[in-house]
Amino acid sequence: MIEYITGEVAELSPTETVIECMGIGYLLNISLNTYSSLQKGNDAKLYVYEAIREDAHLLYGFSARRERELFLLLISVSGVGPNTARMILSSLNPSELEQVIVSENVNILKSVKGIGGKTAQRIIVDLKDKIKPTGDPLLESTPMNNDVFDEAVAALVMLGFSQQQSQKAVQKLLKESPQMNVETVIKVALKML
Missing domain, CATH: 1.10.150.20 (5' to 3' exonuclease, C-terminal subdomain)
Structure with a gap:
């Protein structure tokens, strides 16, 4: 199994990249998260998952x-x-x-x-039993933040913002400041949206 590939980013699109390593170009399917961490022409190290099917051998690459x-x-x-x-x-x-x-x-x-x-x-x-909190303060205080998150998102949706837009804004705020109360989250989110 391939653990990772290190080389120059020869081609890059939001869904795939080609990493040139020792004269061989490896096509890897990537997520938008990985895409945002890559830059064409720069060196990169991508962790690899190999999907071997009857009709294809596919590589998926991850920056982390x-x-x-x-x-x-x-x-x-x-x-x-x-x-x-x-x-x-x-x-x-x-x-x-x-x-x-x-x-x-x-x-x-x-x-x-x-x-x-x-x-x-x-x-x-x-x-849910396989995910271990990684020291992120938002994960360590889930019950309190879950209530704040749900209430803030519901309020923003009622004010006319989309569910996804509201969720991203509230999640970002709570990640930066886990102790924020609902009112503060909503006020700051309104300025962001």
Whole structure:
């Protein structure tokens, strides 16, 4: 199995990259999170998942080992294939995904294109015991923040902002300042949106 590939980013698009290593160009499927960490012409190290099928040998690349670990957990869930897992990791960064799973927030998972209610529930049920908080303060104080998160998002949606827009803003604020109360989160989010 290939652990990682290090080389120059020869080609780059939001969904794939070609890493040139010792004269060989490796095409890797990537998430938007990994895309944002790469720059064409620069050297990069991508952790690899190899999907070997009857009709193709595909490589998936990740700029961080933790993103690959989450990818592997996601594809272990029945009904979640590599492309669906990549879509989830393009919509949520690794710490956001961990928070969503730990806090059992089905609605955020359902907002990802191609994820229905049953799949979102299955992901949470299958993975909530496998996700370990990584020292992120938002993860360590989930019960308090979950209430603040839900109330702030609901208020912003009632004020006319989209669910996804509201969730991203509130999640960003709580990640930066986990002790914020609902009113403060809403006031600051209104300035951001």
